[in-house]
Amino acid sequence: MYDPLFHQSPGCGERYPDSYWANISGQAPKNLGPLEANIDVDVAIIGAGYTGMSCALHLAEEYGIKATILEANQSAWGCSGRNAGFILKTSGRKPFAQMQQQWGEEVMRAIYQEMAEGAERVQHLISRGIDCDVQPAGYLKVAHKANKLTDLIAAAALQKKMFGYQVEILSKQEVRQQYMNDQNAFGAIRYRDGFGLNPLKLAWGYQKLAVDAGTDMYCSTPVTESRQSAKGFELTTPSAVVKAKKVVLATNGYTPQGFMPTVNNRYLPVLSQIIVTEPLTEQQLLDSGIKTNQVVMDTRALKYYYRKLPDNRILFGGRGAISGKSAKDPYYANRLLEVLKSSFPALETLRTAYAWSGWICMSLDDIPHIYQNNEQNLFYSMGYCGAGVSFSSQAGKRLADKVAGAQVPNIPLYTSPLPKFPFAPLRRVGQWGYFQYGKVKDRWF
Ligand SMILES: Cc1cc2nc3c(=O)[nH]c(=O)nc-3n(C[C@H](O)[C@H](O)[C@H](O)COP(=O)(O)OP(=O)(O)OC[C@H]3O[C@@H](n4cnc5c(N)ncnc54)[C@H](O)[C@@H]3O)c2cc1C
Missing domain, CATH: 3.30.9.10 (D-Amino Acid Oxidase, subunit A, domain 2)
Structure with missing residues (x-):
């Protein structure tokens, strides 16, 4: 199986895993297929999960900006098509009590507000006609x-x-x-x-809304290399090159090792x-x-x-x-x-x-980070820590705000980059150690 810490690409046109969702959900909506000719775009979004598709949808509907999504495999091939489908008003792993201690009551409330809006946003999108077995x-x-x-x-x-x-x-x-x-x-x-x-039907619903709003979506189109110059980005895919003024990285836990220096060694x-x-x-x-x-x-x-x-x-x-x-x-x-x-x-x-x-x-600090580089042309949203079904819709909206140059709430989720893991090559050893600690804690304390 693809391992983001060791492999350079999640594949190209890989089928959905043999999951319950892939077996019961019917046919995926149509996309433009693999990209076969070079294109110039304003905004390229890498990854067609909830984050990428919500970002594209909000760019189109709120700012009239047409984005192009490049997905290595199928839409929602990553976590978005294979999760448990729990819609909760949370994301990350940091308890609210800790947020209160670290950042104070006002920031804690503002973070809760964003997470609650995530759950409301999902329900609003569903109410626009997504049949996803609620x-x-x-x-x-x-x-x-x-x-x-x-x-x-x-x-x-x-x-x-x-x-x-x-x-x-x-x-x-x-x-x-x-x-x-x-x-x-x-x-x-x-x-x-x-x-x-049903998380896969939810993702396909987002896809349909985003495409109907004007998004171009290419599947079986992995970005294998990215180069940045003063004019923007050149993204290499197997059959074509995409020139983009702005790039949104929506690859989350499927981001290949070394893919973008901005996030390298900053996620596990x-x-x-x-x-x-x-x-x-x-x-x-x-x-x-x-x-x-x-x-x-x-x-x-x-x-x-x-x-x-x-x-x-x-x-x-x-x-x-x-x-x-x-x-x-x-x-x-x-x-x-x-x-x-x-x-x-x-x-x-x-x-x-x-x-x-x-x-x-x-993420090292147990919260998601929605961030941009200094030049304001590379954006990402990563680190939901296994709780991203509802919050990724809000994160996509906040990514869209950032791409469009609009204000977002002044909270650590949106103002600080993913922190680097110390001793990053040893992340898996740390994970193994945490599992041992967890086993002891869960059994004896
Ligand atoms: C087993 C499991 C259960 C879960 N259960 C829940 C739950 O019940 N509730 C909850 O809130 N959260 C849950 N989660 C987490 C949740 O699914 C994720 O937080 C969320 O789906 C992340 O969406 P995303 O769009 O950011 O990333 P993903 O859906 O992972 O999408 C990333 C996409 O990027 C693509 N990609 C990567 N590299 C490239 C490249 N170089 N070029 C082009 N494309 C690329 C991948 O192919 C992938 O499709 C679960 C996750 C798992 C794995």
Whole structure:
């Protein structure tokens, strides 16, 4: 499997992974195919995930700027077509309490506001006609140990006080009787407005909106080299060269090593793994006590998350392999199935129907960065840390604002570049160390 830390390109025209989403979502909308003749453009966007497509859409609709998207494989071939489809009002991994401590209340509120706008933006775009199998609302953040409920209650209290966010607190019995009889759940907080959807159909919906608004989109068109001069950029693709005045890098965790000096050594691609089981029978649903389609995530350092899909399968996710070379080792999918069965012993005979993984993009400081170089002609948005389905729509809009020269809120997400990883060649060793620490923390503390 493509490994962004070792390979120079994510491929060219690669098919979608054999995921549940790729199997049930029908046909991708049409694009212009591979770019075959040289072109001159004002704005080139590299990468056709949510970030790139939202940026193109907002450039077209808010500023009348027509962008050209260059995608190495298919639209939403990266994370955007293979995630769990949880729409939450968060991004990155930094708790609000830490933001408050580090930057103060005003900045923390402004960051929350942007993340909330991300979730609202997705819903607004869906309301324009995207059919993406939206499920009933509700997000349960589950304590994986009794002592974790105290932390959850503190987080809920902060969010209620600071943002007026209505968060319910649920005891172990309430979770198990009203939502799902999860043997690893020791209480939860429930946000009323998180929900699950089909992430690939969402991305194809963005694609259609962006193309209808005038965006040109070329797939099977990897940018293999980029050169910058006083006049702008020259992007090399297999059959043509693109001259662009401005470039937006929307490649996130799929950015190849050494691709652009501006982001080199400033991100860590980490594999996240998903399994989707065969559909549960009525009896299995009864025996396991899974009554809800709401989205569920736990409090572990190495998180697990799940949801019941519209056809009664369970989607279950967590960390994957460390390197692309081991990504397809069945060990990682089997481990998820074992954890699922430890939560629901009644599902002992349940089997996995689909398993796949994808590269999320970690930043050193646990927040996403939407930034531009000094010359204001190279822009990027990266580092959602595995929580980018809703926020990438907002990040795309903010990228568009920046490209058009408009003001954006003065918050660290938009004013500071991705920090460099110290000892960057050893990032994977650090990741391995974090996994060991996480295992100990999740088991014993
Ligand atoms: C298994 C998994 C589960 C997840 N679940 C959730 C979830 O439930 N909720 C949530 O909020 N987030 C989730 N995420 C994260 C979320 O999917 C991402 O944050 C989001 O999709 C990022 O979108 P993007 O457009 O920035 O990048 P991507 O969708 O990754 O798109 C990047 C694109 O760039 C292209 N590219 C790279 N290099 C080049 C090049 N040189 N030339 C041309 N094209 C190039 C790639 O082919 C790719 O299509 C999950 C991620 C994974 C992997």
